[in-house]
Amino acid sequence: MNPVKTVQNKLRNSENLLKLEIVTTQYKGNPKECFFALVSNKSCPYEQAIFLFRPRKIFSLSGGLELLIVLPLTKEIQIIQKSDGFLFRWLTYDTTLWNITTNNKKLINTLIKHIEEVSRYQREPFHALSNSHKWMWYYESAIPIQVRSIEYNTENNSTQKISNVLLPEHYGKDMMNAYIKDQLKIRETEYTEIRDIKMIIGTWNTAGKGPSEDLFLWFCCQNDVYLEPEQSPDMIVICLQEMCELSPKNIVGDDVRMRNWMSHICNQINDSFPGNQYTIVGDEHLMGLLTMIFVKFSMRDYINEIKTSCVKLGFKGYVGNKGAICMRFDLFESSVCIINCHLAAHKNQAKLRNEQIKTISKEGKFVLSSKEFRNVYEHDFIFWAGDLNYRLNNLSTDSIINKINAKHFSELLEYDQLNIEKRENDILAEFHEGKIDFMPSFKYRIGTTNQFNTSNKRDPAWCDRILWRGEAFLMRYGICNYIIQSDHKPVFSSFMVPAKHTDPLLFEQVKSEVYKTVDDMHHESMPKLKISENFVEITGVRYKTLLTKVLTLENVGANILKFEVKHNRDLGLHKSWLAVEPEEGTLISRQIKELKLNVYFGKNQARKLNKNPEYTNCIFVLGVKGGSDFFIEIQCKINGSCFGASIQNLIKIPQPIASLSEKLSTFADKSTAAMEIPKELARMVDFLKSKGYREKGIFQEAGDTEIKKDIRWALDTGDPFREDADIFSMSNILLEFLDCLEQPLLLPDLVSEACQIFQTNSFPAARNYLVNNLDQISMKNFLYIIDFLKNYIDNSLYNGLTAVFLAKLFTEPITHFMEMENAGEYNPSVKILPTQRNQLLSMFLYS
Amino acid sequence: MDDNSAQAKVVLLGEAGVGKSSIVLRFVADTYHSDIEPTIGASFLSKIVNLSEGTIKFGIWDTAGQERYHSLARMYYAEAVAAILVYDITNRKSYEAMKNWHKELVEQGPKNLIVAIAGNKEDLVEKEQVEMEEAKSFAESIGAIYKKTSAKTRYGIEQLFKEIAIKIKDNRSIVTREKRGSIRVTSAVSQQPGVAKEKKCCS
Numbered sequence A: 001m002n003p004v005k006t007v008q009n010k011l012r013n014s015e016n017l018l019k020l021e022i023v024t025t026q027y028k029g030n031p032k033e034c035f036f037a038l039v040s041n042k043s044c045p046y047e048q049a050i051f052l053f054r055p056r057k058i059f060s061l062s063g064g065l066e067l068l069i070v071l072p073l074t075k076e077i078q079i080i081q082k083s084d085g086f087l088f089r090w091l092t093y094d095t096t097l098w099n100i101t102t103n104n105k106k107l108i109n110t111l112i113k114h115i116e117e118v119s120r121y122q123r124e125p126f127h128a129l130s131n132s133h134k135w136m137w138y139y140e141s142a143i144p145i146q147v148r149s150i151e152y153n154t155e156n157n158s159t160q161k162i163s164n165v166l167l168p169e170h171y172g173k174d175m176m177n178a179y180i181k182d183q184l185k186i187r188e189t190e191y192t193e194i195r196d197i198k199m200i201i202g203t204w205n206t207a208g209k210g211p212s213e214d215l216f217l218w219f220c221c222q223n224d225v226y227l228e229p230e231q232s233p234d235m236i237v238i239c240l241q242e243m244c245e246l247s248p249k250n251i252v253g254d255d256v257r258m259r260n261w262m263s264h265i266c267n268q269i270n271d272s273f274p275g276n277q278y279t280i281v282g283d284e285h286l287m288g289l290l291t292m293i294f295v296k297f298s299m300r301d302y303i304n305e306i307k308t309s310c311v312k313l314g315f316k317g318y319v320g321n322k323g324a325i326c327m328r329f330d331l332f333e334s335s336v337c338i339i340n341c342h343l344a345a346h347k348n349q350a351k352l353r354n355e356q357i358k359t360i361s362k363e364g365k366f367v368l369s370s371k372e373f374r375n376v377y378e379h380d381f382i383f384w385a386g387d388l389n390y391r392l393n394n395l396s397t398d399s400i401i402n403k404i405n406a407k408h409f410s411e412l413l414e415y416d417q418l419n420i421e422k423r424e425n426d427i428l429a430e431f432h433e434g435k436i437d438f439m440p441s442f443k444y445r446i447g448t449t450n451q452f453n454t455s456n457k458r459d460p461a462w463c464d465r466i467l468w469r470g471e472a473f474l475m476r477y478g479i480c481n482y483i484i485q486s487d488h489k490p491v492f493s494s495f496m497v498p499a500k501h502t503d504p505l506l507f508e509q510v511k512s513e514v515y516k517t518v519d520d521m522h523h524e525s526m527p528k529l530k531i532s533e534n535f536v537e538i539t540g541v542r543y544k545t546l547l548t549k550v551l552t553l554e555n556v557g558a559n560i561l562k563f564e565v566k567h568n569r570d571l572g573l574h575k576s577w578l579a580v581e582p583e584e585g586t587l588i589s590r591q592i593k594e595l596k597l598n599v600y601f602g603k604n605q606a607r608k609l610n611k612n613p614e615y616t617n618c619i620f621v622l623g624v625k626g627g628s629d630f631f632i633e634i635q636c637k638i639n640g641s642c643f644g645a646s647i648q649n650l651i652k653i654p655q656p657i658a659s660l661s662e663k664l665s666t667f668a669d670k671s672t673a674a675m676e677i678p679k680e681l682a683r684m685v686d687f688l689k690s691k692g693y694r695e696k697g698i699f700q701e702a703g704d705t706e707i708k709k710d711i712r713w714a715l716d717t718g719d720p721f722r723e724d725a726d727i728f729s730m731s732n733i734l735l736e737f738l739d740c741l742e743q744p745l746l747l748p749d750l751v752s753e754a755c756q757i758f759q760t761n762s763f764p765a766a767r768n769y770l771v772n773n774l775d776q777i778s779m780k781n782f783l784y785i786i787d788f789l790k791n792y793i794d795n796s797l798y799n800g801l802t803a804v805f806l807a808k809l810f811t812e813p814i815t816h817f818m819e820m821e822n823a824g825e826y827n828p829s830v831k832i833l834p835t836q837r838n839q840l841l842s843m844f845l846y847s
Numbered sequence B: 001m002d003d004n005s006a007q008a009k010v011v012l013l014g015e016a017g018v019g020k021s022s023i024v025l026r027f028v029a030d031t032y033h034s035d036i037e038p039t040i041g042a043s044f045l046s047k048i049v050n051l052s053e054g055t056i057k058f059g060i061w062d063t064a065g066q067e068r069y070h071s072l073a074r075m076y077y078a079e080a081v082a083a084i085l086v087y088d089i090t091n092r093k094s095y096e097a098m099k100n101w102h103k104e105l106v107e108q109g110p111k112n113l114i115v116a117i118a119g120n121k122e123d124l125v126e127k128e129q130v131e132m133e134e135a136k137s138f139a140e141s142i143g144a145i146y147k148k149t150s151a152k153t154r155y156g157i158e159q160l161f162k163e164i165a166i167k168i169k170d171n172r173s174i175v176t177r178e179k180r181g182s183i184r185v186t187s188a189v190s191q192q193p194g195v196a197k198e199k200k201c202c203s
């Protein structure tokens, strides 16, 4: 079994399982494997909650999961890190600590970070009516009572700082949504109108009798004369219990009687408030229970999404007459849930009644037309009415009657089971109830207004009650003694329900304003970089000479900024002759930094230059994290150079290459001149010749970097070599020149073929092959170099150079064999070893 | 992270001077400048759009239209969910360039890219060189959103982005239905070395 699936099955479709961790925690004094889950609601992902599940049997997940606790991940959660996990607790519930053993440090960090972020937006301590985490009330029974308490500690409130600032990094993230939601909430009055809806809720256990009486007094919330009849309410909610008699034979109910009741009440309501027309918008019955919702005709469009959910309270397989009808609807843009229940009877069944209340709140569920699930707690206003059947404890019948006669109701209510359970066992703890300043509703002699029937040990009690949760205002709460057909008196209540009515146009307007401030804030905080130039021309670039151009970067924004060179070599605009330094960096506000553009043309770059005239242009992208990208274009004005050029072009150019105003190849195409040997090559060879062939170390010693630089430049400009130019530097440049040629003097495939002929046949045959197949110009230059090198072998007594050694040095510059092989530009069919190539060349030097 | 909170990347492509930057500035900041500079780079701007189905956060990349930056555009459309191809209704050449952009997107762009075509400078309709019918039928043939816009007069700008937003939302709900979020579970128990060893013995 997959734990993720198992846990997901426990959640609703509208919820996301963000993290799941198998941890160890203390449960009933023992360490237990548990599932620690982080859950969010899809429509508001920043509202996260901690869920702790316990598999009923360890690792036998089929045994199901028990939801131990649900806590909103708000600033009330305190996390204390430990070496082997963490502790967490609820701020106002500091006696209980949950000790979690886990080695997942990331989980702890995630929790801490989220709480930190949430703290920015949380305006008030979390409580039952908080604007956030409404979805969590679906799991109401797993939320500790301390967490739900309505009366939050105001002292705490004032000491906590509320920052409520959107950080730049929160843009586009969940936290931004939290901020927006919060801002919309703050500005709610701008787009919502409170419609005070006058709602009458009545509950009555009719004891299976009737309908027969006038109910005008009930609907008008009138008992004694001193109570003015209520002016026409906007809504009337009628909750009946035992509207028909149930027996073991008739457990379904009595449709005829139900219809009678419905039409009777309907008529009576319309008679009670002449000049007004009421229409029934919702009705549901369950056994003896009947709920009806009437609204003024003019209001009917504002009541929507009426859904019902019935909970049967069967007891040990016996389907009794107890249960509840939960009915929900939207009243303008507020949500209302009405529970009409009939709970277990008898004084000694208080505990069972408690359980039944828990069952109702757990099982009463609605499916909205959006396919969303809601439970009874997920509503702005919840009214809990019915025959709750709670009695009076520990009092003799006589003393109860005496106190009633003396109208000492508050004394009696000390013994009221519901009040006690509310206080001591958190039953309906978050619900309010109006002051009871009226006679108990039960149990009267039928046909009398105020005579209690105490036979069968039935004491008078306030069985029939109306409680509420949410910010509704109770105007009246009482009973109708003058309705006499039942042993219960009808109980009435009148509420002012401030329903929110959103003006869609105003709401859109406020929303766009809030979005705009967020956007503005974001644009304000977005990184802003200023670059001194985005078009750079670099002139006087020379072969193998580093040139640096400096740009300045300035952070002109208010926040820290990170920049980086975005490499996109595959897009072909970045060139290897450019190195940007640094490639990334950070600037604080107003800081200025240098960006170095290092330009360097080496061998590879020089060769490409001759093939691709665009090669001296380059665009690179400087990106700013979270902001815009800059394109910086560089154009190099590069001096013509013999390095990287081809022999074929070079022989056509009598003037110094650096002085050319056009590309080398363009110029060569037009030129009619033709030398045998490029003047640059001849100059180097002549220089070395002039120094004799006897000195030791030629072609081997490194030479001087500065001198070499000047030799290269002199070759291109035609200037004389500097006075102190030496043979070591010169010999190095000669090798470099050959190595750099756009095309080698001997192409690798010719070399391969010649090598094979040499092996299988003879050197003269190989030589003939080359002479016949090589172009004239290359051949001439090749032999020119061979002849030149032979002079050194003739003087090997002095300089110690051998043909083998020289062949080894010159083979690669002359053939580019290895280079082209490595670059994949030449794929030999027969493998030719370096020694074979060297051998061929040394044969030329010997011959 | 939840899909809803992610930014939707939109890229604007089109020839230089067709009004890409002007469209973005009109949409994001409700401003218009006739002396706006050509874009050299890719400007990033953002905006939250309010829809009845929820909100969408646009991250908008306004690219440089000049030809020499052409190949860099790929960096921006490669990760986009939507592309707005802009042409100037008074300039036939820019319309042809727009078609080429579409061709490039088909060949090299991301799959499922939402494409919108904006015929900008609607206020200069008397100088129109590309008839709306032609552009519209081209848009239809490639399944693209088509809008005539004017950054100068605001005409069509909001609607252009709204239609894109709606299409993004639609696409997303399909995607999220296809890939149900995967989540890894780490367990204090399974990470204990002892357990791992036992497993080894069995194998």
Ligand SMILES: Nc1nc2c(ncn2[C@@H]2O[C@H](COP(=O)(O)OP(=O)(O)OP(=O)(O)O)[C@@H](O)[C@H]2O)c(=O)[nH]1
Pocket (backbone or CB within 6 Å): B014, B015, B016, B017, B018, B019, B020, B021, B022, B023, B033, B034, B035, B036, B037, B038, B039, B040, B063, B064, B065, B066, B120, B121, B122, B123, B124, B149, B150, B151, B152, B153
């Ligand atoms: N009449 C008119 N002119 C517009 C409109 N939109 C843009 N322009 C003008 O067209 C010119 C170019 O606008 P930009 O927004 O810079 O064009 P662009 O597409 O961003 O150009 P690049 O950044 O170079 O790719 C500016 O002078 C704008 O004022 C429009 O709707 N109507």
Ligand SMILES: [Mg+2]
Pocket (backbone or CB within 6 Å): B020, B021, B022, B037, B038, B039, B062, B063, B064, B065
């Ligand atoms: Mg632009």
